[in-house]
Amino acid sequence: MSFWSNPFARSTATPLLAAVSAEREARTTGATIDTQESNARLIALLGMGSQTSSAGVVVNERTALSFAAVWACVLAISQDIAALPCQLYRDIPSGGKEKVYGHPASRLLNLQASPLQNAMPHRMAMMATVLLHGNAYALIDEGPRYRPDALLYKHPRQTEVRESNGRLYYRFWGDPRTYQDYQVIHLRGLVLDENGIMGLSVLAAHRENLGTGLAAQRAGAQFYANGARLSGVLETPNTFKDGTASARIRADWQAIYGGTENAGKVAVLENGLTFKSVSMPPADAQFLETRKFTRQEVCSIFRVPLHKIQDLERSTNNNIEQQGLDYTTNTLQPWLVNIEQEYRLKLLRDSEVETHYWRHNLNALLRADASARATFYGKMTDIGVMSINEVRELEDMNGIGAEGDRRFVQVNRMPLDKVDEVISKNSKPATGTPPDEQA
Structure with missing residues (x-):
């Protein structure tokens, strides 16, 4: 019996990979498969038809990044961290430290992570993934001398993690091999699962907050799509004989006066029709306040000051520098320690771990x-x-x-x-x- 079929191994596999594995096993044994149900399940697990918030909006990686505040927060943190040089240091026996040059991992972290990705895009992808999903993975492709030769990015939807006897094991989509924990860079966010292994997904933990922001954004888009005019009714003292006439009038009204390009047109009504507004103005409905509050909520989730997403309402020349220092100390520094520890354990040999360590150069940001x-x-x-x-x-x-x-x-x-x-x-x-x- 292989490890991956060991019933005593605790699995932290993603639901998607678990469903695919179950379907593959069913096909191998010749069991009957409901194709329609199987496809629906896979689509749901991919985030295309599930993860709906109470606001009626689907919250997944694609929809969340369409919200400007989320995009700005994720982009700011991932870019700022990826742009920092990562230097290897060695403790000197007589005291102090010195820079170490020529280590193969230095090239992967500062120049080219793999033939497919330079270091900057790779590290940005890792940070963006862990910020949204709580976990990010990179397979360490070792060279002939068992030194890191490439870092291959792996998405959480393509990754299955299992724990056995205090060790983690990984498998990736399309790869039959099983990798041990020292072969995979595994960045984690806040860890709250029962095994203390997997990071918590921000998309799952804050689905309602993000759903509210997306719903407000969609409402704003619909508001302008309708010509930035208030909803209302067309009244007439006459009676329509059937629904055809009312449908035609509604379609003509939308075609002529709907959309921002038609805003401000003078309405010409016929047959005694009059327009009567029945909606409250957006300001009275606190529409703008809702969007502003949601932006602040998103920034608090990612611990990003408002000025980093170009919201300068509360920023002045006197406090914006202090906000930048606070962002570096309280937002970036914890992530950098997380990353440096993972690099130290996974990219250095056992003989190097005690005396060598990675440090990001924060001088440019400070x-x-x-x-x-x-x-x-x-x-x-x-x-x-x-x-x-x-x-x-x-x-x-x-x-x-x-x-x-x-x-x-x-x-x-x-x-x-x-x-x-x-x-x-x-x-x-x-x-x-x-x-x-x-x-």
Whole structure:
């Protein structure tokens, strides 16, 4: 009996793959299959006919990204993280650290992840997937020397995960092989399942919030599709003999006055028809307020400040820099730690894990304006924390030679244990006779 058919292995397989596996087994054994029911189940599991919110809107990856706030939040986080250089460091036995160059994984993370993807699109896809689905996978394709040769992106719908004896095993759509946990990069979001293995899908956890936003967006689209005019009724003192006349009038009205291109046209009514509005204006129905509140809800879900999605209503020149620092510290930093730990365990050899580690360079995001940077660098060089060459490196400038590695301190600064000595020295009486006693 193979592992994948072991009844004692706990499965965290996606429902889609479980359904496909069940259907494949049924076909192999010759069991009768209801094709219509099978197709309907697969379509539902793909998110094309299920996951409907209370607002009556289907919430899946495709529909959620059609909501501008979701798109902006996912794009901001995934782009910002993917654009950060990921450097490998090594602890020095005598203390400190040094950069490590030439590791094969460095090329995968900073230049080309695989023949199909450069590093930037690959890391963006991984981040966007884990943000929406709670899990993201990349198969580590090893070279002849058991070193990482490529990172192959795998979508959660194409991935099945099982746990047995404290180890995880993976299978992917169209691949008969079973991979162990050290062969797969597995990024997780918030983990709440009973096994502590799988990340929770944002689309599932916040289906109602996202459904409300999508419904409001759809309502706005319909509002403008109807010529940005209020719904109402056409009244007439006459009586229609059948439904044909009323249907024709309704169709003619929509064709002539419907759509934004027809907004503002003068209506010409015949046969005693009058138009009577029966709807409340969108502002009175708090339509705009609902959309604004939903944008704020989406930003809170992803922990993204409003200015990152171009909502500058509450941003000023005084607080937008602080908001940017808060975004880096509270939004990006937890994800970066998550990613760095996974890279360290999966992309380094056992002999390297204890002394080597990955770090993302956040200097580009933490930079303030030129005046603030100059003040910061001045303080760091005055107390000997940074050298001139280190400052120039942060500014993407070449060093000035060995003399640029020297560190300096202000001459009027002294160690605390020397304060009493200096005070005692300065309090000694001067030699010679005081001026007032020289007469």
